[in-house]
Amino acid sequence: xxxxxxxxxxxxxxxxxxxxxxxxxxxxxxxxxxxxxxxxxxxxxxxxxxxxxxxxxxxxxxxxxxxxxxxxxxxxxxxxxxxxxxxxxxxxxxxxxxxxxxxxxxxxxxxxxxxxxxxxxxxxxxxxxxxxxxxxxxxxxxxxxxxxxxxxxxxxxxxxxxxxxxxxxxxxxxxxxxxxxxxxxxxxxxxxxxxxxxxxxxxxxxxxxxxxxxxxxxxxxxxxxxxxxxxxxxxxxxxxxxxxxxxxxxxx
Amino acid sequence: xxxxxxxxxxxxxxxxxxxxxxxxxxxxxxxxxxxxxxxxxxxxxxxxxxxxxxxxxxxxxxxxxxxxxxxxxxxxxxxxxxxxxxxxxxxxxxxxxxxxxxxxxxxxxxxxxxxxxxxxxxxxxxxxxxxxxxxxxxxxxxxxxxxxxxxxxxxxxxxxxxxxxxxxxxxxxxxxxxxxxxxxxxxxxxxxxxxxxxxxxxxxxxxxxxxxxxxxxxxxxxxxxxxxxxxxxxxxxxxxxxxxxxxxxxxxxxxxxxxxxxxxxxxxxxxxxxxxxxxxxxxxxxxxxxxxxxxxxxxxxxxxxxxxxxxxxxxxxxxxxxxxxxxxxxxxxxxxxxxxxxxxxxxxxxxxxxxxxxxxxxxxxxxxxxxxxxxxxxxxxxxxxxxxxxxxxxxxxxxxxxxxxxxxxxxxxxxxxxxxxxxxxxxxxxxxxxxxxxxxxxxxxxxxxxxxxxxxxxxxxxxxxxxxxxxxxxxxxxxxxxxxxxxxxxxxxxxxxxxx
Numbered sequence: 001x002x003x004x005x006x007x008x009x010x011x012x013x014x015x016x017x018x019x020x021x022x023x024x025x026x027x028x029x030x031x032x033x034x035x036x037x038x039x040x041x042x043x044x045x046x047x048x049x050x051x052x053x054x055x056x057x058x059x060x061x062x063x064x065x066x067x068x069x070x071x072x073x074x075x076x077x078x079x080x081x082x083x084x085x086x087x088x089x090x091x092x093x094x095x096x097x098x099x100x101x102x103x104x105x106x107x108x109x110x111x112x113x114x115x116x117x118x119x120x121x122x123x124x125x126x127x128x129x130x131x132x133x134x135x136x137x138x139x140x141x142x143x144x145x146x147x148x149x150x151x152x153x154x155x156x157x158x159x160x161x162x163x164x165x166x167x168x169x170x171x172x173x174x175x176x177x178x179x180x181x182x183x184x185x186x187x188x189x190x191x192x193x194x195x196x197x198x199x200x201x202x203x204x205x206x207x208x209x210x211x212x213x214x215x216x217x218x219x220x221x222x223x224x225x226x227x228x229x230x231x232x233x234x235x236x237x238x239x240x241x242x243x244x245x246x247x248x249x250x251x252x
Numbered sequence: 253x254x255x256x257x258x259x260x261x262x263x264x265x266x267x268x269x270x271x272x273x274x275x276x277x278x279x280x281x282x283x284x285x286x287x288x289x290x291x292x293x294x295x296x297x298x299x300x301x302x303x304x305x306x307x308x309x310x311x312x313x314x315x316x317x318x319x320x321x322x323x324x325x326x327x328x329x330x331x332x333x334x335x336x337x338x339x340x341x342x343x344x345x346x347x348x349x350x351x352x353x354x355x356x357x358x359x360x361x362x363x364x365x366x367x368x369x370x371x372x373x374x375x376x377x378x379x380x381x382x383x384x385x386x387x388x389x390x391x392x393x394x395x396x397x398x399x400x401x402x403x404x405x406x407x408x409x410x411x412x413x414x415x416x417x418x419x420x421x422x423x424x425x426x427x428x429x430x431x432x433x434x435x436x437x438x439x440x441x442x443x444x445x446x447x448x449x450x451x452x453x454x455x456x457x458x459x460x461x462x463x464x465x466x467x468x469x470x471x472x473x474x475x476x477x478x479x480x481x482x483x484x485x486x487x488x489x490x491x492x493x494x495x496x497x498x499x500x501x502x503x504x505x506x507x508x509x510x511x512x513x514x515x516x517x518x519x520x521x522x523x524x525x526x527x528x529x530x531x532x533x534x535x536x537x538x539x540x541x542x543x544x545x546x547x548x549x550x551x552x553x554x555x556x557x558x559x560x561x562x563x564x565x566x567x568x569x570x571x572x573x574x575x576x577x578x579x580x581x582x583x584x585x586x587x588x589x590x591x592x593x594x595x596x597x598x599x600x601x602x603x604x605x606x607x608x609x610x611x612x613x614x615x616x617x618x619x620x621x622x623x624x625x626x627x628x629x630x631x632x633x634x635x636x637x638x639x640x641x642x643x644x645x646x647x648x649x650x651x652x653x654x655x656x657x658x659x660x661x662x663x664x665x666x667x668x669x670x671x672x673x674x675x676x677x678x679x680x681x682x683x684x685x686x687x688x689x690x691x692x693x694x695x696x697x698x699x700x701x702x703x704x705x706x707x708x709x710x711x712x713x714x715x716x717x718x719x720x721x722x723x724x725x726x727x728x729x730x731x732x733x734x735x736x737x738x739x740x741x742x743x744x745x746x747x748x749x750x751x752x
Contacts, residue, residue, distance in 0.1 A: 002579065003572055003575040003576045003579055004513045004514075004576055004579075004580070006572075007513065007517055007572055007576070008513060011517070011520070014520055014523075022530060023527070023530050023531045024531070025530070025531060025532070025533070025534035025549070026530055026534050026535075027534040027535060027540065047446065047449045047450075048449075066449055066453075067535070068449050068452075068539070068540055069534070069540055069548075070449075073548075091534070124406045125402060126407075126408050126409050126431065128430070128431040128432075128433055129408070129431065129456075129748065130431075130453045130454060130455050130456045130748045131408055131455060131456040131457055131746060131747065131748045132453075132456025132457075132459070132537050133456070134406055134407065134408060134456070135456055135457065135500075136536070137406045138406050139519070139522075139523060139526065141519075142516075142519035142520065142522070142523050143516055143519065143520050143523075144520070144523045154405075154406060156404035156405075157404075158402075168431065169433060171430065171431055171432055171433055172358070172360050172361070172432075173357075173358040173360070173429060173430045173431070173432055174401065174409060174430050174431065175360070176360070177401050177402055177409065177430075181402055203449075203450070203453055204433045204434070204435060204438050204450055204453070205374075205438050205450075206374070206375040207374055207375060207433065207434030207435075207437055207438045208365075208367045208372070208373075208374065208375060208376045208377065208378075208434050208437065209367070209432050209433050209434035209437075210433055210434060227453070227535075227539075228456065228536070228537070230530075230536060
């Protein structure tokens with residue numbers, strides 16, 4: 001008992017402001033530019049087809065991106081060979097921002113108006129993840145992130161949930177579970193595809209056991225990029241999406 | 253070493269190597285070599301720790317002969333799941349197997365679909381109806397409790413069916429492999445470099461262990477040695493992963509009994525470690541560092557000092573957590589004599605990791621296979637004999653202090669290592685090899701066969717959780733159902749790793 005009390009009194013409050021800034025080495029969004037030859041090479045090494053050359057620039061589909069760093073590495077190796085200096089591709093230490101689906105916005109806005117007087121009940125569904133997203137979801141409840149301060153709570157059943165938070169690429173063995181969980185939710189309802197597998201569905205390629213991204217099975221309203229998204233990115237995903245939509249609704 | 257026999261002789265040859273359990277069956281898998289002019293084959297891999305080797309007995313099926321063989325399960329209980337898996341994936345029938353229900357493929361697949369056969373396309377989308385009969389105990393007053401695959405908390409999917417006599421669990425049948433993504437098929441035809449991002453994503457918690465086993469196998473196939481600095485960094489990352497997972501588990505086990513101050517402290521410590529992982533690797537699960545041939549990033553002198561600081565703080569935190577557990581009598585009441593695995597059971601099932609060591613079975617690949625720089629770190633596997641939840645908790649605490657010592661030595665080795673080379677180039681070509689790495693859950697085995705162009709012909713992944721899952725269903729028998737979350741957390745088995 002003594003130890004419990006000692007730690008309770010000694011430990012300071014750990015809870016922090018949510019930030020999308022990672023540590024120095026963190027592989028976040030991709031910045032900078034390269035020669036057409038470099039970009040072409042980047043596109044060819046991307047394992048999930050997230051890197052797309054567009055004219056003399058490029059576009060990255062962060063829904064699919066694994067933040068594995070292969071494109072950056074490929075670009076750097078060409079620059080090294082050719083002795084080029086200056087602007088090459090590199091990772092910033094920032095998380096990629098969440099995506100909202102245009103078509104889903106109206107329904108979503110309705111949910112938010114009713115529910116998000118700062119209260120959102122979330123049901124998690126692992127549709128075939130590698131458990132990294134799941135661990136990061138668990139981390140959202142630790143003293144550093146303290147998700148509950150935002151009025152977000154995890155509930156035990158989809159029948160109690162406003163939002164279904166899907167992690168992992170949908171597998172054949174879980175397709176039915178995802179569909180049934182969605183159907184069991186009361187309307188209006190939201191679906192979040194969390195992480196590169198659920199959002200992009202390209203992580204493992206197309207196999208006999210995989211159905212695809214979450215939006216192949218149920219309508220998805222918001223996407224959170226990352227492999228896995230950091231807990232702060234997940235929280236920003238939830239809240240930023242909510243705020244952006246509420247804002248849009250105001251100007252309608 | 254590898255010994256080739258015909259499928260009829262497989263059982264006899266396997267038993268000769270097994271020596272009544274002296275050499276545990278560490279993995280067993282099938283392979284389709286019909287494109288190479290041969291037939292199907294089954295590999296039985298036995299650990300021979302005294303030689304630091306794996307003895308592989310390869311049973312080959314002739315092209316015209318029957319696709320069946322005599323089951324090993326009655327003599328080697330650990331073979332039970334492997335044979336079911338081979339039956340699902342290749343359609344090779346173990347005659348006399350006591351329980352040949354599907355394991356990997358659930359109801360939406362047809363009966364005669366065997367995805368790892370080369371004749372099946374990687375993206376074959378066939379649908380059918382399989383039967384999967386869940387096992388239950390029947391009798392007057394008995395009832396069933398179905399749980400999952402969608403659980404109440406944030407955990408991975410699995411279906412548990414408890415057969416209850418009041419509060420007591422008489423029997424548990426687990427239906428797993430929900431997150432089966434077809435990874436072994438997905439990597440076929442890719443080079444090890446191209447497959448790396450998939451191997452790293454087999455499992456989040458065992459990311460380093462899976463990647464390292466894979467790289468060991470590929471390097472063995474190519475016959476290259478890794479630079480010393482890379483070996484030190486790999487060993488350091490592996491210990492960092494173990495510490496992160498063990499600390500996470502120490503914070504998670506009290507959640508099974510609602511001991512909140514310990515949950516809070518444990519999750520604080522884990523978050524600090526996750527942040528350290530990000531600072532070291534650029535990813536909170538240490539992804540993107542280990543590659544075939546070495547490592548991709550160095551650990552700088554500033555990072556060495558940073559790691560040192562975090563380790564000191566974590567060691568203090570773990571000591572306090574251990575004191576909390578010790579002082580709290582009602583916590584001790586819940587964990588002692590709960591979920592017991594006996595020593596013989598652990599050996600029969602060829603258990604690995606914490607589960608084995610808490611039952612007095614000193615199985616530790618770091619010692620047995622002496623890979624990386626582990627031989628220079630001088631440590632002994634930490635064991636307990638009770639085999640209950642308390643023992644698994646104490647083994648974790650004991651291993652943590654050993655890991656902190658190892659970290660100190662590893663950081664010193666890095667400081668004194670003047671070779672800055674991080675990676676060697678691999679020659680591509682035909683070859684096969686296996687890799688073993690001790691993850692936080694236990695020994696992690698992988699087998700890789702490369703074809704003439706150096707592309708993957710077969711990858712087999714046997715993660716630490718695979719041999720330990722059947723043990724969980726034995727550990728719960730006779731305990732009360734409110735103790736299930738606690739027993740489950742004390743094993744802390746991955747689903748993603750075994751499902752692949």
